[in-house]
Amino acid sequence: MHSTFDLHRRTFLNRALVLLGTPVATGFSFEALAKAVAAPTRYLSPGLFALLESVSDTVVPQTDTAGALAANVPKTVDALIQNWASSSRRYELTQALVKIDRKSQEQYSRSFTSLSADERLKLLVELDKAAHMPAPIPPGGRKPTITEPAKYADPGFAKLKELILQSYYLSEPGLTQELTYEHAPGEWKPSIPVTPQTRPTGGTLF
Amino acid sequence: MFDAIVIGSGMSGGIAAKELCERGLKTLVIERGRKLEHGASYTDWMQPWDLPNNGMVPEETLDKDYMVQRLNYNMNTATQQYWVKDSENPYTTPEDKPFVWLRGYHLGGRSIMWGRQSYRLSDIDFEANAKDGHGVDWPIRYADIAPWYSHVEKFIGVAGDRDGLPQLPDGEYLPAFALNDGELMFKAAVEKNFPGRKVISGRTANLSKAAPQQEELGRNTCQNRSFCDRGCSYGAYHSSLSSSLPAAERTGNLTIVTDAIVDSIVYDPKTGRATGVRVIDAHSKAGATYEAKVIFSCASSIGTTQILLNSTSEAFPSGLANRSDMVGRNLIDHLFGLGVFGMMPNAPDTYYHGRRPTGLYIPRFRNVTEPADFLRGYGYQGAALRLGARSLQQGGGGLGAEMKVRNRKLGPWIIQVGGFGEMLPNPNNRVTLDRTKTDGWGIPVVHIDCAHGENERKMAKQIIKDGEAMIKAAGGMVMGAIPDPLPPGQGIHEMGTARMGKDPKTSVLNKYNQAHDVPNLFITDGAAMASSGCQNPSLTYMALSARAAHHATEFLKTGQL
Numbered sequence: 117m118h119s120t121f122d123l124h125r126r127t128f129l130n131r132a133l134v135l136l137g138t139p140v141a142t143g144f145s146f147e148a149l150a151k152a153v154a155a156p157t158r159y160l161s162p163g164l165f166a167l168l169e170s171v172s173d174t175v176v177p178q179t180d181t182a183g184a185l186a187a188n189v190p191k192t193v194d195a196l197i198q199n200w201a202s203s204s205r206r207y208e209l210t211q212a213l214v215k216i217d218r219k220s221q222e223q224y225s226r227s228f229t230s231l232s233a234d235e236r237l238k239l240l241v242e243l244d245k246a247a248h249m250p251a252p253i254p255p256g257g258r259k260p261t262i263t264e265p266a267k268y269a270d271p272g273f274a275k276l277k278e279l280i281l282q283s284y285y286l287s288e289p290g291l292t293q294e295l296t297y298e299h300a301p302g303e304w305k306p307s308i309p310v311t312p313q314t315r316p317t318g319g320t321l322f
Numbered sequence: 323m324f325d326a327i328v329i330g331s332g333m334s335g336g337i338a339a340k341e342l343c344e345r346g347l348k349t350l351v352i353e354r355g356r357k358l359e360h361g362a363s364y365t366d367w368m369q370p371w372d373l374p375n376n377g378m379v380p381e382e383t384l385d386k387d388y389m390v391q392r393l394n395y396n397m398n399t400a401t402q403q404y405w406v407k408d409s410e411n412p413y414t415t416p417e418d419k420p421f422v423w424l425r426g427y428h429l430g431g432r433s434i435m436w437g438r439q440s441y442r443l444s445d446i447d448f449e450a451n452a453k454d455g456h457g458v459d460w461p462i463r464y465a466d467i468a469p470w471y472s473h474v475e476k477f478i479g480v481a482g483d484r485d486g487l488p489q490l491p492d493g494e495y496l497p498a499f500a501l502n503d504g505e506l507m508f509k510a511a512v513e514k515n516f517p518g519r520k521v522i523s524g525r526t527a528n529l530s531k532a533a534p535q536q537e538e539l540g541r542n543t544c545q546n547r548s549f550c551d552r553g554c555s556y557g558a559y560h561s562s563l564s565s566s567l568p569a570a571e572r573t574g575n576l577t578i579v580t581d582a583i584v585d586s587i588v589y590d591p592k593t594g595r596a597t598g599v600r601v602i603d604a605h606s607k608a609g610a611t612y613e614a615k616v617i618f619s620c621a622s623s624i625g626t627t628q629i630l631l632n633s634t635s636e637a638f639p640s641g642l643a644n645r646s647d648m649v650g651r652n653l654i655d656h657l658f659g660l661g662v663f664g665m666m667p668n669a670p671d672t673y674y675h676g677r678r679p680t681g682l683y684i685p686r687f688r689n690v691t692e693p694a695d696f697l698r699g700y701g702y703q704g705a706a707l708r709l710g711a712r713s714l715q716q717g718g719g720g721l722g723a724e725m726k727v728r729n730r731k732l733g734p735w736i737i738q739v740g741g742f743g744e745m746l747p748n749p750n751n752r753v754t755l756d757r758t759k760t761d762g763w764g765i766p767v768v769h770i771d772c773a774h775g776e777n778e779r780k781m782a783k784q785i786i787k788d789g790e791a792m793i794k795a796a797g798g799m800v801m802g803a804i805p806d807p808l809p810p811g812q813g814i815h816e817m818g819t820a821r822m823g824k825d826p827k828t829s830v831l832n833k834y835n836q837a838h839d840v841p842n843l844f845i846t847d848g849a850a851m852a853s854s855g856c857q858n859p860s861l862t863y864m865a866l867s868a869r870a871a872h873h874a875t876e877f878l879k880t881g882q883l
Contacts, residue, residue, distance in 0.1 A: 176726065181726070241720070244721055277721065294730065300545040302546060304676040306500040306503070307672050310672060315732075
């Protein structure tokens with residue numbers, strides 16, 4: 117099983133490799149260990165995982181920079197569904213995937229994965245707009261406020277998309293090709309000019 | 323037998339231990355949590371893509387183990403190890419009065435996760451209780467503590483400007499982290515439109531440029547990473563692990579025990595002195611007693627209260643050093659979590675480099691240069707920043723190649739200012755022991771009954787009004803306001819439950835942080851505070867700790883203890 121411990125172990129392994137520079141002969145197989153943590157068990161069935169790949173690729177396509185697939189976003193989102201999501205969240209997220217495919221069947225009589233890139237984009241743009249409308253306030257419900265904003269009309273889709281974007285923009289390609297990121301910036305420069313090459317700094321809260 | 327025992331290794335315990343050790347006292351620090359190693363235990367090396375679960379703590383783990391700690395602003399998978407499991411560390415509150423007790427049990431305590439904002443109190447604060455009659459008069463004034471503020475600032479390293487403000491006395495500073503262009507525009511507009519209000523660089527305990535006394539301890543200049551809350555392997559912010567405990571250790575006088583939960587302090591009625599500290603091993607639950615000539619309680623305000631109330635004897639049936647009945651009363655936190663944010667379309671199209679460990683600060687002006695319909699006042703912490711990709715992705719931000727292109731562009735300047743307001747001392751805001759419930763170590767759990775009052779509600783309204791007016795004055799568009807403070811506790815500035823005062827009938831500690839009822843017991847954590855000011859309090863705890871350590875040593879030498 118791919119547990120949270122595996123994720124931790126992976127990061128610790130990465131750290132160990134960084135610190136050591138090169139693997140040191142220590143009597144255990146570094147390679148076997150690396151292989152074990154690099155190929156975790158998936159949560160989603162092969163069909164749903166393929167659908168997640170297709171959705172991720174549409175949300176963040178390959179352009180002049182890496183897209184979601186090159187940034188391993190589907191694997192990350194699958195691991196989040198398994199290790200981060202609560203059981204109700206897990207259901208919500210898998211249902212969001214199922215609904216995307218259902219919509220594809222309704223509109224094109226084909227599965228989402230078999231659509232052309234343009235068709236996929238068109239379908240997800242529609243779903244995205246509808247999903248992010250505010251949900252109607254139930255009778256007797258409170259008016260939304262800044263601390264308790266309106267719920268989205270389709271919170272499952274909204275969360276799935278958020279996790280895809282979050283996983284992309286926290287990935288190494290997302291942060292180093294698409295945005296900019298320095299782990300240790302060194303100096304604080306309070307004012308630098310903006311040029312056509314300037315990209316927002318990623319990895320921050322806002 | 324030690325010369326001194328310090329209960330707790332956090333913000334005040336670290337400094338107390340350093341100061342006692344440097345004065346030649348064989349000192350034992352007792353920490354209830356596990357041992358952490360400076361550097362090795364930290365998670366600051368993790369790249370964003372290394373963070374387990376993208377930094378998000380699993381939802382069911384939050385539900386099961388972190389019902390309270392999850393409310394903390396910096397709970398994520400890189401910092402989770404620093405926050406207690408609520409499931410193992412229970413406390414109770416009345417149903418309608420939530421109190422959010424945010425804690426970390428490990429060597430270094432909350433000095434690892436603190437916000438590092440470091441401000442002196444002024445005589446406006448030390449005189450406040452005497453002037454308006456809330457709480458009891460502080461037994462000290464600014465002049466009593468000023469040299470100790472300097473002493474601590476020089477040691478820990480505080481970056482800031484000398485701004486020449488009576489309500490926020492200047493200290494011994496390393497170079498400030500300069501304001502960015504959005505903040506400079508805001509500053510100019512606020513200072514022009516509201517004479518008496520100032521926008522300054524937030525004074526922070528980060529080494530903008532490490533001084534020799536910090537380098538001696540292996541501490542380095544800040545790298546502007548803003549990973550402070552993960553622990554800093556550069557030692558670039560002051561914590562017990564990076565700074566005060568290593569300084570104590572090099573004297574050869576320090577002993578540390580971890581995983582030792584203090585049950586109570588032992589009192590000898592014959593001598594009228596505390597003789598030692600009873601502990602329970604966190605794992606084996608075996609009991610032990612450590613003895614010393616002087617005891618410093620630095621277990622945090624509520625932690626110290628729990629220990630005192632649990633230290634009952636014939637001489638102190640309602641808890642040690644509690645003849646005044648003030649132990650546990652007057653619990654204070656800062657009004658927190660309310661503020662205003664807006665967009666600044668007129669700010670210059672520039673950017674900044676680095677993630678500086680502080681922001682802007684607006685020192686108190688209500689009841690200083692401007693009147694108010696409430697007592698005391700508030701300051702603001704905030705920042706101007708260019709909205710980044712993460713915010714632009716929220717909501718229906720589109721998708722596909724077009725979305726990628728849009729997220730490459732710098733967002734608009736936004737500004738946010740959040741109020742930190744002074745809560746009045748109120749004896750009914752109280753920590754007691756719930757004798758019907760015990761924790762996993764057989765110690766009665768605390769019951770916290772605390773709420774904001776009318777003065778705080780009036781203040782909260784004005785915080786929002788003033789915040790909105792300042793953003794508008796800078797040509798900003800107010801985008802939203804959070805008008806209600808979070809429940810008390812969430813400011814993580816709990817204090818006041820063993821207050822200093824002149825009269826043993828109405829206070830627990832004298833002007834040396836020495837218990838009126840037990841001369842060899844000193845309390846130098848937040849519990850000692852007779853009022854809170856609106857400034858972040860850790861610097862004051864540290865200054866009081868150093869000052870008390872000095873006096874305790876003198877009293878010991880002259881046989882007064």
